[in-house]
Amino acid sequence: MRKLKWQWGVAALLFVGALVAVFVLAGPESQVGRPNPRQGPPGTGPLTLVAMGDSTVSGEGAGAYTAETNGTNGNWCHRSPNAFVNLTKLTGIDARINLACSGAPAAQVGLGDVKQWTEPSQSAQLAALLKDHRVTAVVVAVGANDDPHFSALVNGCFKAWFSASGPPCSEAIRRSWQSTVDAMVPKVVNALGDIKKVLADAGYVPSDYQLVLQSYAAPIGPGIPENLRTLNGCPFRVEDLAWVSQDAVKSLATGLKLAAKQAGARFLDLSRSGGGHEACSGGADMGREWFTRLTLQLQDLKDLERAPHAVQESFHPNAAGHVQMARCLSEFLGTPDGNAACLTGADGNLHPAPEVTAN
Structure with a gap:
């Protein structure tokens, strides 16, 4: 017992x-x-969509720039209320924050001491934002201002138009273009890594948010009426227009797609999104265009500090272009998996076409 x-x-x-x-x-x-x-997402505050990067994101070309980013105390980030981040629709979103700055390189998007037009690290700004916002998506466009120096490329092609006896700009640029794209990739990967670090340090896990890297649309193309290949519109040689839209922008997109893969981000390809709507492609009907033509702010020429920025918004997505980018991005964020490309649908608007991968 x-x-x-x-x-x-x-x-x-x-x-x-x-x-x-x-x-x-x-x-x-x-x-x-x-x-x-x-x-x-963890923390407190409104559910928020954040945009980071350079002029494509800030809203350069869309006009109505906020006073504090339109030359005040040397800040030329040119953030516009017409930028696509402010128009993007996503279920549950209460706030939309634009941290992008025109001309920003990858190093200023990431952590560090690099500044752009007086503004500090965008990732550091994101860290501060996380104290009172719950971030559900971060959309980034960056890389063009690093080794490819895309704006300098456009300027070089502009100068080549003046010298009819010299070679087209694309003749020299194409020789090193791929190497510059290759050199850009790790810089973009580092910037995306810094963004992920900031989120992780704030208690986020990957399933709490979407991180999207998007590429660039071609602002100019070969289908320009001859009378607009002038200072009144788009002063470029035909062969240079073709190379920028058919080769340069596509190679840049391929490099950015690789960066997104290495960083564990989704990728949204805009390299073919502007076809038929490039600057000057509308001829007499500018309403068909999604990009600015050569734009000169005459009033800025009267001020020594503003004069160097008088043509800054040229050949960027205009307000109509940002509407289209916002539509495509909204639909893309609504499907949380995979990559896509923004393409014109039967309705004449941009929509994300899912990436098809071989089995």
Whole structure:
């Protein structure tokens, strides 16, 4: 009898010990060993979409720039209320924040001491934002101002138009273009890595947010009426227009897609999004165009500090272009997996076409 009582006592102790182990390991909120799912991003504040990067994101070319980014105290980031981030629609979003700055290189988007038009690191700005915002998506466009120096490329082609006896700009640029794109890739990867670090340091896990890297659209193309290949519109040689739209922008997109893959980000390809809507492609009907033509702010020429920025918004997406980019991005963010390309649909608007991969 004593032996039987001893065995029951041991069994009871083992049972109690097992229960204690279950509660210690699983925690009081666990149900049958299954943790409760996270209810979105951590922290407090409004659910927020954040845009980071350079002029494509800031809204350069879309006009109505905020006063503090339109030359005040040397800040020329040119953030516009017409920028696509302010127009993007995503279920549950309460706030949209634009941290992008015109001309920004990857190093200023990432962490560090690099400034752009007086503004510090965009990733550091993101870290501050996370204190009172819950970020559900971060959209980035960066890289063109690094080794490819895309704006300098456009300027070089502009100069080549003046010298009819000299070679087209693309003749020299194409020789090193791929190497400049290759050199850009790790810089973009580092910037995306810094963004992910900032989010992780704030308690985010990858499932809490979407990180999207997008490429660039070609602002100019070969289908320009001859009377607009002048200072009144788009002063470029035909062969240079073709190279920029058919080769340069596509190679840049391929490099950025690689950067997105290496950084663990989604990729949205805009390299073919502007076809038929480039600057000057509308001829007499500028309303068909999604990019600015050569734009000179005459009033800026009267001010020595503003004069160097008088043509800054030329050959960037205009307000109509940002509407189209916002439409495509909204639909893309609504499908949380995979990559896509923004292409013109049957309705004449941009929509994301999912990437097709071979089995």
